[in-house]
Amino acid sequence: MSFSYLSHHRTPLVWRVGLALLLGLALLGVDAWLRPPPSGLANALWPNAATPTQPINTVTSPTKVTLRPLGGGVIPMPADTPAAHASSLLALPAGEAHAVLAFWFAGTKESAPDVGIAMAGFERSNQQWSAAHWVVTRQALGQQLGFAVRRIGNPVAWRDAQGRVQLFVVATGLGGWAASRVVQLQQSNWPLAQSQQALAAMQFEVVRVLPLSWLFNTSLLVRAAPLALADGGMVLPVYFELGYKYPVALRFDAQGALLGLVRMSTHTHELQPTLLALALKHWLALMRDQRPDGHITAAQTVDGGAHWQDLPDLALPNPDASVAALASAPGQLWLAHNSSPSSRQVLDLSASSDGQQWTLAQRLAQGSPGKEFSYPALVWADDSLWVSYTDQRTRIAWQRFGLEGVR
Amino acid sequence: MDAFMAHYLAWLDAPPLLPALVVMQWGWRLGWALVLGAGVAWAGARWLGRGRRRAAAVAVVMLWTLWPGPASPAHWLALAFQSPSLASSLLCAQWLWRSTRAPQWLSVAPRSGAGLWMAALGTLVGWLLLGDTLAWWLPSVYAWGFKPTALMAAVGLLLAFGWLGRRSMQAQCISAVLALVLVLFVVTRLPSGNLWDALVDPWLWVVLQLMLLRALLGRARD
Numbered sequence: 117m118s119f120s121y122l123s124h125h126r127t128p129l130v131w132r133v134g135l136a137l138l139l140g141l142a143l144l145g146v147d148a149w150l151r152p153p154p155s156g157l158a159n160a161l162w163p164n165a166a167t168p169t170q171p172i173n174t175v176t177s178p179t180k181v182t183l184r185p186l187g188g189g190v191i192p193m194p195a196d197t198p199a200a201h202a203s204s205l206l207a208l209p210a211g212e213a214h215a216v217l218a219f220w221f222a223g224t225k226e227s228a229p230d231v232g233i234a235m236a237g238f239e240r241s242n243q244q245w246s247a248a249h250w251v252v253t254r255q256a257l258g259q260q261l262g263f264a265v266r267r268i269g270n271p272v273a274w275r276d277a278q279g280r281v282q283l284f285v286v287a288t289g290l291g292g293w294a295a296s297r298v299v300q301l302q303q304s305n306w307p308l309a310q311s312q313q314a315l316a317a318m319q320f321e322v323v324r325v326l327p328l329s330w331l332f333n334t335s336l337l338v339r340a341a342p343l344a345l346a347d348g349g350m351v352l353p354v355y356f357e358l359g360y361k362y363p364v365a366l367r368f369d370a371q372g373a374l375l376g377l378v379r380m381s382t383h384t385h386e387l388q389p390t391l392l393a394l395a396l397k398h399w400l401a402l403m404r405d406q407r408p409d410g411h412i413t414a415a416q417t418v419d420g421g422a423h424w425q426d427l428p429d430l431a432l433p434n435p436d437a438s439v440a441a442l443a444s445a446p447g448q449l450w451l452a453h454n455s456s457p458s459s460r461q462v463l464d465l466s467a468s469s470d471g472q473q474w475t476l477a478q479r480l481a482q483g484s485p486g487k488e489f490s491y492p493a494l495v496w497a498d499d500s501l502w503v504s505y506t507d508q509r510t511r512i513a514w515q516r517f518g519l520e521g522v523r
Numbered sequence: 524m525d526a527f528m529a530h531y532l533a534w535l536d537a538p539p540l541l542p543a544l545v546v547m548q549w550g551w552r553l554g555w556a557l558v559l560g561a562g563v564a565w566a567g568a569r570w571l572g573r574g575r576r577r578a579a580a581v582a583v584v585m586l587w588t589l590w591p592g593p594a595s596p597a598h599w600l601a602l603a604f605q606s607p608s609l610a611s612s613l614l615c616a617q618w619l620w621r622s623t624r625a626p627q628w629l630s631v632a633p634r635s636g637a638g639l640w641m642a643a644l645g646t647l648v649g650w651l652l653l654g655d656t657l658a659w660w661l662p663s664v665y666a667w668g669f670k671p672t673a674l675m676a677a678v679g680l681l682l683a684f685g686w687l688g689r690r691s692m693q694a695q696c697i698s699a700v701l702a703l704v705l706v707l708f709v710v711t712r713l714p715s716g717n718l719w720d721a722l723v724d725p726w727l728w729v730v731l732q733l734m735l736l737r738a739l740l741g742r743a744r745d
Contacts, residue, residue: 129686132695136685139702140678143709147674148530150709151537262548263601264593290603324544325605327715330652330665331725333605362658375538377666384658 155375158367158420159346160393163207163496164444181448181467181521183478186500187243188515190507194234194248197222202438203504203512204341206273206281207497208237214315215240215498219251219271219283220512226269227292229254233271233285237315240498245514249316252285257299260322266290272338277348277370280306283320284338284352294358296337298326302372326366326374334358339438340390341493342368343399349375351421353389353401361406363389365421380424386413390441392449392471396420400427400471402441402451405434409457412439414471432466432474433457442494444501444519452480452492452503463489463505465517480505480515489513539669541716548591550713551606555597556588558607561615564622581619606714608724609704617700637687637694639738642731644680649728652719668719677705677718 193200203220214237223231233252236245258265270286281303289295304321308314328336335358342350348370355363363380380389386403393399397420403413411429437454444450447469455464455476463481466474480503481489492505500518507513542550563584564577571577588597607615655664667673684698707713708721715721723731 132698133682133685136682136698136702139706140681143678143705144671144675147540147671147709148534148537151534151540151671154533154536155538258593258598260544262544262551262591263598263605266602289605322544324541324547327541327717327720328665329656330668330717330719331656332603333715333720356656356658358657360658369538373538374541376669377663379658379661379663379666382658382661 152369152373155349155367155369156347157397158349158351158422159396160399160420160443161344161346162393162443162445162448163344164448164499165446181477181519183465183501183517184520186516186518189245189513191218191220191236191245191504191512191514192248193511194222194232194250197224197234199223199225199228199231199509200234200512201226201506201509202270202339202491203493203506204270204272205493205495205497205502205504206275207495207502208275209279210498213240214238214246216495216502217273217281217315218245218493218504218512218514219273220504220506221269221271222248226509227267229267231267231269233268233283235315235318246315251318251320252283252301254287257285257287257322261287261299261325266295267293269293270337270339272341272352274342274350274352274368274372276302276372278306280372281318281320282323282372284326286337287325289332289334291334293337294335296335296357297333298328298336298338298354300324300326300372323372328354328364328366328377329356331358336364337387339388339491340440341442341495343391343393346396351391351399353380353391355387355389355403357387360384361387363387363401363403363415365389365391365401365424367421378421378424380417381413381415381426383413383426385410386415388438389415390439392441392443393446394443394449394471395446400441402430402439402471404436404438405429406436410434410436412451412453430472430474435459438491440492440494440503442496442501444496450477450494450501452494452505454490459485460488460490461485463492465503478517481507481513534671537671539716540712542712542714546711546713547606547715550711551601552589552591552595552597554607554609554612554714555600556585557612557615557619559588559596560585561618561622564619568622578623604724604726606720606724608727609707609713609721610700611724611727613700613703613707614727637684637691637697639735641684641697642735642738645723645728645731646735648719649723649725649731652723653725653728665717665719668717673718674705674709677701677722681705 200222206217216238222234232250234248235251236248265287267288272284283301286296287299300323301320338354342352352366367375385406388404389401401415412432412434414427439453442450449468451466454460456462461483465478467477468474504514560581567577651664687694
């Protein structure tokens with residue numbers, strides 16, 4: 117790289133520095149003109165709490181609640197797809213034809229070229245799941261992005277302030293899951309007609325691949341649901357997993373524009389973070405532990421996600437398995453997790469009021485050795501708690517619970 | 524004045540501005556076309572000479588890379604490496620421009636002066652970004668690349684090289700390349716909306732380290 121060919125005449129210093137100064141000021145001016153305005157402070161929002169008119173800055177006292185099963189079963193699969201994994205649930209507001217949308221990846225087997233993102237909706241009128249249909253395929257994703265995608269997975273859905281569904285999926289580059297990137301898509305045909313049939317017409321278009329890492333933008337994945345914010349935006353937990361595993365929080369505005377990213381832990385064995393709002397700005401992240409004999413790990417922020425601190429591990433063991441947490445209301449926390457130290461054959465739902473002390477609320481699934489019930493997802497919709505999880509890597513199971521004893 | 528300060532302080536906290544998908548698609552393709560075109564010009568100097576055959580080969584490869592879809596090399600290069608930085612693309616464009624005028628097929632890397640300092644700075648920034656990616660340290664250098672303060676730092680660097688240019692032609696040329704990178708970045712936000720991705724990519728970082736190593740070994744031999 118030689119520069120001597122460019123010029124044989126030195127320009128006077130005053131011209132050169134003056135020109136650089138003018139150019140620099142012009143660049144900063146244009147940048148200031150083009151950039152969106154700063155976002156406000158991040159305050160959490162709870163799905164089962166009235167919009168707080170007063171700031172909630174402390175954890176409320178626990179209330180004993182019991183779960184009442186309201187339904188359960190298996191979400192219909194697309195035809196000829198023997199494998200399914202990593203479901204994500206999205207609550208829809210009253211008035212929509214569906215209470216909950218479920219997204220997951222399915223195909224002949226995990227990482228197969230034919231794996232796509234499937235979706236089904238729980239219909240309010242007949243209390244049944246609709247037939248599943250594909251919303252994202254690897255080929256379509258690559259075509260829209262303008263570059264090849266080797267495999268896709270881990271869909272996470274969010275509904276923006278306009279009511280448009282945004283979908284975040286993992287798309288791998290050259291390599292396995294550790295070579296992943298996070299692609300943001302949004303509903304292209306919006307709003308849909310309020311009918312059961314309209315769901316099958318839901319389509320998504322790529323917004324962009326999110327720029328999250330300097331190293332070829334590789335090895336950032338998404339898995340758990342976002343934390344809703346009072347401004348209509350959200351915080352999406354993602355994680356790095358190339359050798360070191362660490363969690364990262366991405367903040368989005370109400371339209372789904374990226375506002376920034378913050379690393380959530382100094383530890384390098386934590387992945388697949390899931391977020392819980394303890395108070396408006398006091399949030400907890402619970403994570404899968406990659407270490408042998410690991411426990412669910414934790415980190416917290418007390419300033420609305422600007423800074424994070426590591427916390428001691430929870431007492432709950434974690435067999436290197438994904439966990440899902442949900443704060444349905446202040447002090448009303450739920451955690452779906454594999455409770456066995458070394459396998460995924462038991463899946464439990466635990467409850468807590470502070471995020472530190474958890475008690476078993478419901479055994480969701482238990483199988484013989486070798487069986488797997490994993491990758492849970494939680495959502496609050498229609499005054500009830502919904503759980504979905506991978507059942508034997510072949511299908512997505514779901515359960516729904518009502519709460520009794522709520523204040 | 525207060526309003527100006529308030530606006531200025533608000534801008535310092537402004538969120539990232541990311542390129543639109545279509546801008547990314549064409550920007551990335553053009554970047555890879557310049558890199559591959561420069562590669563063909565470099566390799567072709569030996570086997571194709573400097574005439575029309577080499578120019579035709581460069582043109583064919585660049586058009587092939589710009590072509591949308593899986594038939595394009597850019598479709599697969601972006602799978603693995605996403606996009607070259609604006610700095611890499613501009614240096615390759617320079618190489619292409621120069622290859623039509625000068626006979627050499629490989630230039631001599633700078634052994635001293637501003638070029639060497641730039642290589643050292645690029646190497647340092649690359650290590651900081653790699654360490655950030657692998658969580659070797661807590662402050663997120665990459666996240667800083669989205670903020671206006673990173674652009675301010677780059678403008679400061681531009682001024683520094685403008686000042687250094689009083690004695691060095693290399694510094695003048697570096698400030699010209701840096702100025703072009705910053706202008707393109709501010710206007711297009713390519714390649715990703717993050718300033719570091721515009722300034723140095725991992726492959727350029729490797730090249731800068733090789734240049735630095737070569738210069739240091741050369742100095743040691745001298």
